[in-house]
Amino acid sequence: MISSLTITDVEVTDVRVPTSDNLMGSDPFHKKPDYSAVVIRLHTNSTVQGHSLVFNIGAGNDWVAYGVRDLAVLVVGQQLDTFVQSPAALHQLMVEHHQMRWLADGVFRMAAGGLINALWDLWAQAEGKPMWALLADLTPEQVVACVDWRYLRDVLTPEQALDILHRGRNGIEARRERLQQHGPVAYSTSGWLGLSDAQIEVDIKAMQDRGFQHFKTKVGGNLDDDIKRLTFLRGVIGDEACLMTDANQIWGVDEAIEWMLQLSAFKPFWIEEPTARDDVLGFIKIRQALKSQGIGVAAGEQVPSPVIFKQMLASGALTHCQIDAIRMGGVNDVIAVILVAAKYDIPVCPHGGGIGLCNMIRHYAIWDQLAVSCKREGRFVEYLNFLQDDVFEAPVTVSQGCYDTPVEPGWGLAMKPSFIEQHTFPDGAVWVDRPGPVGAAFTA
Amino acid sequence: MISSLTITDVEVTDVRVPTSDNLMGSDPFHKKPDYSAVVIRLHTNSTVQGHSLVFNIGAGNDWVAYGVRDLAVLVVGQQLDTFVQSPAALHQLMVEHHQMRWLADGVFRMAAGGLINALWDLWAQAEGKPMWALLADLTPEQVVACVDWRYLRDVLTPEQALDILHRGRNGIEARRERLQQHGPVAYSTSGWLGLSDAQIEVDIKAMQDRGFQHFKTKVGGNLDDDIKRLTFLRGVIGDEACLMTDANQIWGVDEAIEWMLQLSAFKPFWIEEPTARDDVLGFIKIRQALKSQGIGVAAGEQVPSPVIFKQMLASGALTHCQIDAIRMGGVNDVIAVILVAAKYDIPVCPHGGGIGLCNMIRHYAIWDQLAVSCKREGRFVEYLNFLQDDVFEAPVTVSQGCYDTPVEPGWGLAMKPSFIEQHTFPDGAVWVDRPGPVGAAFTA
Numbered sequence: 001m002i003s004s005l006t007i008t009d010v011e012v013t014d015v016r017v018p019t020s021d022n023l024m025g026s027d028p029f030h031k032k033p034d035y036s037a038v039v040i041r042l043h044t045n046s047t048v049q050g051h052s053l054v055f056n057i058g059a060g061n062d063w064v065a066y067g068v069r070d071l072a073v074l075v076v077g078q079q080l081d082t083f084v085q086s087p088a089a090l091h092q093l094m095v096e097h098h099q100m101r102w103l104a105d106g107v108f109r110m111a112a113g114g115l116i117n118a119l120w121d122l123w124a125q126a127e128g129k130p131m132w133a134l135l136a137d138l139t140p141e142q143v144v145a146c147v148d149w150r151y152l153r154d155v156l157t158p159e160q161a162l163d164i165l166h167r168g169r170n171g172i173e174a175r176r177e178r179l180q181q182h183g184p185v186a187y188s189t190s191g192w193l194g195l196s197d198a199q200i201e202v203d204i205k206a207m208q209d210r211g212f213q214h215f216k217t218k219v220g221g222n223l224d225d226d227i228k229r230l231t232f233l234r235g236v237i238g239d240e241a242c243l244m245t246d247a248n249q250i251w252g253v254d255e256a257i258e259w260m261l262q263l264s265a266f267k268p269f270w271i272e273e274p275t276a277r278d279d280v281l282g283f284i285k286i287r288q289a290l291k292s293q294g295i296g297v298a299a300g301e302q303v304p305s306p307v308i309f310k311q312m313l314a315s316g317a318l319t320h321c322q323i324d325a326i327r328m329g330g331v332n333d334v335i336a337v338i339l340v341a342a343k344y345d346i347p348v349c350p351h352g353g354g355i356g357l358c359n360m361i362r363h364y365a366i367w368d369q370l371a372v373s374c375k376r377e378g379r380f381v382e383y384l385n386f387l388q389d390d391v392f393e394a395p396v397t398v399s400q401g402c403y404d405t406p407v408e409p410g411w412g413l414a415m416k417p418s419f420i421e422q423h424t425f426p427d428g429a430v431w432v433d434r435p436g437p438v439g440a441a442f443t444a
Numbered sequence: 445m446i447s448s449l450t451i452t453d454v455e456v457t458d459v460r461v462p463t464s465d466n467l468m469g470s471d472p473f474h475k476k477p478d479y480s481a482v483v484i485r486l487h488t489n490s491t492v493q494g495h496s497l498v499f500n501i502g503a504g505n506d507w508v509a510y511g512v513r514d515l516a517v518l519v520v521g522q523q524l525d526t527f528v529q530s531p532a533a534l535h536q537l538m539v540e541h542h543q544m545r546w547l548a549d550g551v552f553r554m555a556a557g558g559l560i561n562a563l564w565d566l567w568a569q570a571e572g573k574p575m576w577a578l579l580a581d582l583t584p585e586q587v588v589a590c591v592d593w594r595y596l597r598d599v600l601t602p603e604q605a606l607d608i609l610h611r612g613r614n615g616i617e618a619r620r621e622r623l624q625q626h627g628p629v630a631y632s633t634s635g636w637l638g639l640s641d642a643q644i645e646v647d648i649k650a651m652q653d654r655g656f657q658h659f660k661t662k663v664g665g666n667l668d669d670d671i672k673r674l675t676f677l678r679g680v681i682g683d684e685a686c687l688m689t690d691a692n693q694i695w696g697v698d699e700a701i702e703w704m705l706q707l708s709a710f711k712p713f714w715i716e717e718p719t720a721r722d723d724v725l726g727f728i729k730i731r732q733a734l735k736s737q738g739i740g741v742a743a744g745e746q747v748p749s750p751v752i753f754k755q756m757l758a759s760g761a762l763t764h765c766q767i768d769a770i771r772m773g774g775v776n777d778v779i780a781v782i783l784v785a786a787k788y789d790i791p792v793c794p795h796g797g798g799i800g801l802c803n804m805i806r807h808y809a810i811w812d813q814l815a816v817s818c819k820r821e822g823r824f825v826e827y828l829n830f831l832q833d834d835v836f837e838a839p840v841t842v843s844q845g846c847y848d849t850p851v852e853p854g855w856g857l858a859m860k861p862s863f864i865e866q867h868t869f870p871d872g873a874v875w876v877d878r879p880g881p882v883g884a885a886f887t888a
Contacts, residue, residue: 029540029542029545030542030543030545030546031542032542032543033542033543034543056543056546056547057543057546058543059541059543059544060543060544060546060547060552062514063507063510063511063514063547063551063552064547066507066510067507067551070506070507096473097503098473098474098475098476098477099474099476099477099478099500099501099502099503099504100503100504101473101474102474102500102501102504102746103500103504103507103508103550103551103554104549104550104551104721104746104748105548105549105550105722105748106547106548106549106550106551106552106553106748107507107511107547107548107550107551107552108504108507108550108551109550110547149696150695150696150720151696151697151719151720151723151726152696153696153698154696154697154698154726154729251594252593252594252595252596252597252598253595253598254597254598275595276594276595276749276751277548278549278722278748278749278751278752279595279751279754279755280724280725280755281724281755281758281759282595282598282751282755285598302546302548304548304549304550304722304748305720305722307720307722307723307726308722310723311723311724311725311726314725315725
């Protein structure tokens, strides 16, 4: 079947949800996000489609959509078989394009990643496998061939990566069975800065009823408020439950250290994004300062390139590697980062949330626990309990505090047509009666 | 006059030159650049305009143009006076916009920088001052207030920056007089990888006749070719002339070290962009390995954020700081980097080339040498002898190997209307008869 599939069209839709109405997703820096997605659908000469998306938080979603539409010319007319033979070739053609690479990371790498991920989905759809299984069924040689090693081999050589993956074949069937019973352990992000204590308590109780024992909250707005919020949260979840904190880059380096030392009594499991996404030396300094307090350091949702991840992992700046599904150049880049994390034995704890991120990251977590790090302990995957049932044909599910290991082919990103229609920006029903799109996009 | 100026419209034009026809600008990674610019013109309620541009190398110029047009809503209707009162406010509104900052650096920061630079030009036009003089006439307090210190103060505090700028007032009038006689020392980038030795020799001889003693060449395609090229170049310029090398990120970290050790006999003054633009730890390793050979390490044209620059400068990874005029968030970001460089006594040697970059960077170099580092020695500013006379109303000029210090107000970026008309992409006369824009844009 793969050998006959040709991509005939790339459909790109700007979809946004006015989450800022109820401050879901709010943090000190991102005060009023409107969770958004560039929805990418590859049409083919058969009924099989490839789906992916690029998550954004409102304004700017159209920038990525513009980029995806432009890069689509590199994909239309391609045979899936060509991609399958060398997933690295398309990745390189885009990410290292001799004129486009001037655009650097951010919008460019995200747009390229959206298309690359759609090709991977098409492949998995054609094979009838969920993404984690497609990855796990590749040979170690095939996996290593997906990666651009140019800037990575000073910390991890392709040969070392092969060793890691060959070791990962040992006992893989037993791990596969266990993961099919209970997928990766999930944690819940509950303490959005814009929500009241009462709202958060309701949310946490509901998550506890579903088996959750790990919770994350936003910090960094105001130290007194943080102390109150953490006191309250410890009261709700108890002293032993795992409590992560997330500053979303609000602090400078020294400020991050001082602030977290004042919160250390609440035993935060990690501080996520204590400072700028690209401050490798800053993260190293923060990690060193917080080590004796037992506070870990995590980042990833905005780490813009495998090169920054490489430095963060090899230097020990990160204690937890929060790979994200849409920030970089697709599956190829994420494979690289998961392999580097395995070499340095840093747990992969993917970044979820948004629209569709949880759908995607569960596959990476399963692949890592099944075939790369081969470890389950100490690995927690972010889970958000909204924008699922109304959005996706096959919503993400959790059981007893763990992700359910998906069985549907691909990422599981196919959206309900009615959701797309209503939320298309700016002409969908949800948006058409609101303040003008330009004004809404740039609310200060 | 300033108090009455209001921005009424932002005109954005996608301008491209088919430089790939003769391989000007070619290097191992960027094989066929088409030098391009997003041309930004602020119209006002008077005849005064504000001009800037964002340089690109072909495909993707439209991505940045799209972004500038989108962000323009934040500028139209603004009074210049509001910007003058707080240049930081607009910079922050764009670069740290609570929804847009998710787009990270690259396209987003470049688009924001294009608009911010146009505001600065409008200010300078209204004052009737060249940009360097506008900057030099600001009080130290005004300069420091332009900068976003959130992620920088762990290496440079606002108070330390004030000290640097206050010291810079000593002897400023004498330096101003000297710089008005001879602007910053220029160097010539001559050894484009796609050009023949004969072509390069003609070019170098012409530059020597104009007083140039510093030359840069591209390396990294093939070691044997590099040895031949450097042997040839040393033959043309002599053993004593300053010869820089530039790899445009073609190498991994260890490869960069091995390769440059094999070229050390040719006494390269610096190796520019030996590896990935964001590999701080990689640059540190390279610098340490090449130190004993007397080979410096330079970068900047693709350093994507002040945070990466901060790390590169404070760690000693860079021996020369190649600030660029369009990569980051405009004047405000560049001020920050020049101040950090001054603290660590790292010479500012701006990145030129492209369309209009030389027009802009001379102002930064003059301001640095006049009012910040206050040093001329060891500071070299890139100069390219093409895309000037046919392009700009007031082209950049050099005398005796030095930039002439400009006297015209603003950046000096006003383009000849005929140039813009002919080179507008894809409908200008230069492009309309060529292969389709999409095909041309994505030539592999």
